[in-house]
Amino acid sequence: MTRTPAGQLTVRRFHQLAKDNYMSTMDSSRSLSYSNYADPGFVQKYAASIRDNAWNAFYERPASLSLLPPLKDLDVLDAGCGPGAVSQLLVQAGARVTAADYSAPMLEATLAATGNAVTCLLQDLNEPLVLDDASFDAIYCALVIHYVDDLHLLFSEFARVLRPQGVLVFSTDHPENPLLSGREPERKHFSEVEWASFSVRMQVYQRPWREIEQACLANGLHIEQVLEPKPLAEAEQTDPEAYAYLSKNKHFICVRTVKR
Numbered sequence: 001m002t003r004t005p006a007g008q009l010t011v012r013r014f015h016q017l018a019k020d021n022y023m024s025t026m027d028s029s030r031s032l033s034y035s036n037y038a039d040p041g042f043v044q045k046y047a048a049s050i051r052d053n054a055w056n057a058f059y060e061r062p063a064s065l066s067l068l069p070p071l072k073d074l075d076v077l078d079a080g081c082g083p084g085a086v087s088q089l090l091v092q093a094g095a096r097v098t099a100a101d102y103s104a105p106m107l108e109a110t111l112a113a114t115g116n117a118v119t120c121l122l123q124d125l126n127e128p129l130v131l132d133d134a135s136f137d138a139i140y141c142a143l144v145i146h147y148v149d150d151l152h153l154l155f156s157e158f159a160r161v162l163r164p165q166g167v168l169v170f171s172t173d174h175p176e177n178p179l180l181s182g183r184e185p186e187r188k189h190f191s192e193v194e195w196a197s198f199s200v201r202m203q204v205y206q207r208p209w210r211e212i213e214q215a216c217l218a219n220g221l222h223i224e225q226v227l228e229p230k231p232l233a234e235a236e237q238t239d240p241e242a243y244a245y246l247s248k249n250k251h252f253i254c255v256r257t258v259k260r
């Protein structure tokens with residue numbers, strides 16, 4: 001990847017890709033939930049919701065962020081960046097951030113959230129990354145891998161673009177998440193989850209822990225820490241029902257791995 005002043009280059013690259021009709025080439029049978037995430041109306045609602053909701057702001061996000069190393073002057077990839085809530089924090093912590101997502105409206109939102117302070121990349125994480133070998137010190141990939149078909153390809157690509165001792169932090173549905181129905185852990189399959197407050201159904205891949213663990217280990221990503229987070233006290237004020245559910249159930253899991 002050619003490094004240029006943050007923001008500029010990628011805005012250009014991103015518009016070029018959008019012009020090339022990227023959206024119409026998406027394979028929606030593999031790239032799950034694309035139609036939701038590429039909907040500008042959904043993106044707006046999602047961005048507003050995760051700012052201070054129980055599920056993200058007061059449960060998953062603080063746990064995942066706690067697994068990152070000090071970020072000053074590091075090159076960090078925010079893979080599946082969404083509307084940029086975390087990219088913004090990474091920039092504030094002094095990192096040079098590349099934000100990747102398969103949704104153009106999510107990247108637009110990330111550019112706006114960070115004041116164009118990141119390099120944006122329109123990238124389906126089901127495809128090889130258009131990024132150089134050993135170009136990142138850390139990768140942050142929150143709540144994304146359950147939309148990606150081939151976890152081995154994704155983690156081998158993450159390992160390729162990480163520098164030695166680089167850190168990959170990811171979070172995903174807990175393998176024992178009670179809201180995922182019809183579990184058949186012996187084979188890869190996906191199920192639909194209702195996001196009632198957004199009036200959408202999301203399709204996600206369900207994976208048993210051993211499949212996630214294998215994809216890490218087979219690609220030289222040593223698992224250092226696994227968190228089963230508890231909601232923060234703020235979640236109780238924001239959304240007592242979500243707080244009660246998250247206090248009792250294993251909903252997301254957060255993992256820190258190091259490239260060996």
Ligand SMILES: C[S@@+](CC[C@H](N)C(=O)[O-])C[C@H]1O[C@@H](n2cnc3c(N)ncnc32)[C@H](O)[C@@H]1O
Pocket residue numbers: 031032037038050079080081082083084085086100101102103106123124125126141142143144147148
């Ligand atoms: C639940 S959101 C999480 C956003 C962000 N990581 C956060 O924690 O706030 C999932 C994000 O992953 C992106 N995504 C899902 N599947 C993807 C794929 N195959 N390639 C690239 N991005 C993907 C979606 O567009 C969305 O922005």
